[in-house]
Amino acid sequence: MLEHAVAFLVRAYYAYTLAGCLFAILFVIRGVQMVDVQARGAGVGFRLLIFPGVIAFWPLLLRRWFEADGEAPAERNAHR
Amino acid sequence: MSHRYAGISWNPQKRAYDLMVAAGVVLYLVTFLALSSLLHPAATAETLLIRGFGSCAFLLLNVVLCIGPLCRLDSRYLPLLYNRRHLGVTTFLLGMVHGAFSLFQLHTLGDSDPLISLFTANRNYQSLADFPFQPLGFLALLILFLMSATSHDFWLRNLTPRVWKSLHMLVYAAYGLLVAHVTLGLLQSERSPWLVAAMGTSLALVLSLHVAAARKERELDDSTPKAQEENYVKVCAVSEIPEKCAKLVSLRGERVAIFKFDGKISALSNVCRHQNGPLGEGRIIDGCVTCPWHGFQYQPESGAAPEPFTEKVSTFRTKLVDGCVWLDPHPLPPGTYIEPSRIGRS
Ligand code: HEM
Ligand code: FES
Numbered sequence: 001m002l003e004h005a006v007a008f009l010v011r012a013y014y015a016y017t018l019a020g021c022l023f024a025i026l027f028v029i030r031g032v033q034m035v036d037v038q039a040r041g042a043g044v045g046f047r048l049l050i051f052p053g054v055i056a057f058w059p060l061l062l063r064r065w066f067e068a069d070g071e072a073p074a075e076r077n078a079h080r
Numbered sequence: 081m082s083h084r085y086a087g088i089s090w091n092p093q094k095r096a097y098d099l100m101v102a103a104g105v106v107l108y109l110v111t112f113l114a115l116s117s118l119l120h121p122a123a124t125a126e127t128l129l130i131r132g133f134g135s136c137a138f139l140l141l142n143v144v145l146c147i148g149p150l151c152r153l154d155s156r157y158l159p160l161l162y163n164r165r166h167l168g169v170t171t172f173l174l175g176m177v178h179g180a181f182s183l184f185q186l187h188t189l190g191d192s193d194p195l196i197s198l199f200t201a202n203r204n205y206q207s208l209a210d211f212p213f214q215p216l217g218f219l220a221l222l223i224l225f226l227m228s229a230t231s232h233d234f235w236l237r238n239l240t241p242r243v244w245k246s247l248h249m250l251v252y253a254a255y256g257l258l259v260a261h262v263t264l265g266l267l268q269s270e271r272s273p274w275l276v277a278a279m280g281t282s283l284a285l286v287l288s289l290h291v292a293a294a295r296k297e298r299e300l301d302d303s304t305p306k307a308q309e310e311n312y313v314k315v316c317a318v319s320e321i322p323e324k325c326a327k328l329v330s331l332r333g334e335r336v337a338i339f340k341f342d343g344k345i346s347a348l349s350n351v352c353r354h355q356n357g358p359l360g361e362g363r364i365i366d367g368c369v370t371c372p373w374h375g376f377q378y379q380p381e382s383g384a385a386p387e388p389f390t391e392k393v394s395t396f397r398t399k400l401v402d403g404c405v406w407l408d409p410h411p412l413p414p415g416t417y418i419e420p421s422r423i424g425r426s
Contacts, residue, residue: 006199013195036238038085045087046234053229057239064238 020055027054027061034068035061085234097163101170108136130181134217137174138258141224142282144168145255149293155361158372165231168251172221172228179221182214213264216257223254236355245356259283300330312399312406318345318423319403326369328360331409335360336396338405339369339380344420346380347396347407359393382417 028047032039039046054061088094112132116123144167150157187197195218202212227248229235236244259279266275313331321327321340328350329336335350337360348369350360357373364370368377368386378385383393392415397408400421412418 002203003196003200006196007193010193010195010199032234036085036234038237039234040084042085043087046085046232049087049232050234052225053232053235056226056229061238 017055020058023058023062024051024054027058027065031061031065035064085232094163094166098166101167105136105140105170105174108139109133112136126181126185130178130185133174133178133181134262137171137178138262139282140167140171140174141251141255141258142286144171145251145286146289149289152293153289153296155372158361161373168224169228169231172224175217175221175224179217182217186214210268211260211264213261213268216261216264220254220257220261223250223257227251227254241355255286300328300335311408311410312397313409314401315405315407317404318400321345321405324364326360326362328358329407331407334409334411336407336409337369338398338407339364340423341367341380343423344380345398345400345405345423346418346420347398348378348380348383349394349396349411349414351393352376353391353393381420382415384415 028051032042032047032050109132112135113128116128116131120128144164147157147160147164147167151161183194183198187194187201190197190201192200198218199212199215202210202214204210204212227250230239230244230247239247262279263276266279315329315331315338316327318340321338324339324341326337326339329338335358336347337350337358338345338347341364348359350358352359352371352373354371354374354376357371357376359369359371359378362370362372364380365377367379369380370377376385376391377389378391378393381395383395385391394411394414395416395418396411397418398421399406400423405421
């Protein structure tokens with residue numbers, strides 16, 4: 001019983017992480033500057049630094065990317 | 081306050097800070113490995129590495145958790161806070177080396193997946209004494225990962241400050257998990273009682289510093305104004321405010337920083353837009369209120385950051401009567417210009 005539950009959760013975790021890795025490659029190259037204007041023209045260092053977090057939060061960023069609609073998002077107040 | 085993200089905005093202080101942290105970590109590891117290989121000649125190198133990295137990570141986490149309350153109690157500790165994020169990331173990296181070594185050492189020999197083995201090799205989940213302590217370390221490591229991975233300002237903005245703050249509050253959950261992980265691990269391997277005592281001491285230190293800091297904040301929030309007149313309340317004497325610094329007052333749960341500079345008085349919200357840093361503990365540098373945490377700046381008259389930045393905090397009306405500052409506790413919309421009260425004209 002425990003074995004099955006754990007095996008299921010661990011596989012789900014691997015699948016989520018793998019999907020996240022694939023998404024993150026596209027996101028740091030193309031998506032990030034559509035979601036956040038401050039990322040326009042940002043360097044490789046910044047893109048690598050956010051990579052692990054993109055793997056973790058990929059569903060959220062996928063939604064943000066869709067909502068950004070290819071258009072530049074309206075300039076928001078930087079904090080809040 | 082960057083307009084375009086950079087990987088890490090390096091400056092000499094950050095370099096010095098990181099160099100010191102790296103030197104401390106290396107010194108700790110070398111000392112630990114040398115001493116423990118003398119004390120436990122039978123232990124394998126892998127075991128010593130696991131213990132060295134694990135204890136270094138846990139020690140650093142205790143330091144990270146003490147910095148916050150220490151700074152609230154005494155502003156001389158502020159330099160420690162300056163680059164606390166890098167300390168957090170270092171903690172995660174050390175914990176990851178420890179966890180990966182353990183996983184490799186103990187869970188890659190059987191035919192089941194190492195992570196499945198981690199959760200199922202020891203099934204005494206009902207027992208306290210034999211409780212599987214390793215999964216607790218894994219869960220803590222997951223939290224430390226989420227925090228390190230989101231420590232760049234990009235995440236503060238894109239997760240929204242509220243979510244980001246809640247996520248980073250999980251550090252206390254990680255700390256609880258690790259206290260259990262370490263205590264159970266030490267008890268189960270029947271190591272020296274001194275180690276368990278050291279563990280208890282660090283826990284007591286972290287808890288008591290947090291209680292002391294919370295008590296100090298409560299005192300401030302409870303301090304009631306001395307007198308009231310129309311909309312204004314009397315808050316303090318002008319002479320109580322050091323030049324180019326602020327006096328912090330709390331009115332209806334709202335903290336207001338009252339700054340004195342160049343013969344003028346201006347009042348601002350105490351809460352920095354960046355990460356809620358205490359503006360009232362900052363100073364006026366180049367004519368701007370400068371947050372003690374990461375240096376965001378605001379003009380004291382308007383609460384607005386200087387061009388080209390866009391952050392704004394609330395301002396408050398003040399007046400001076402007989403050398404005392406009176407404050408209208410209603411916050412004005414962030415960025416509202418208020419003519420400062422002039423000292424000596426009242
Ligand atoms: C996947 C995650 C983890 C696994 C599998 C794991 C595994 C272990 C194991 C097997 C031990 C016993 C070592 C021994 O007695 O020789 C241990 C002890 C310890 N762990 Fe972890 N751990 C993990 C995460 C962490 C993290 C994230 C931290 C701290 C930030 C940590 C801190 C410690 C400490 C301080 C000890 C006691 C060291 C000592 O005995 O001297 N662990 N861990
Ligand atoms: S909290 Fe970071 S600059 Fe104020």
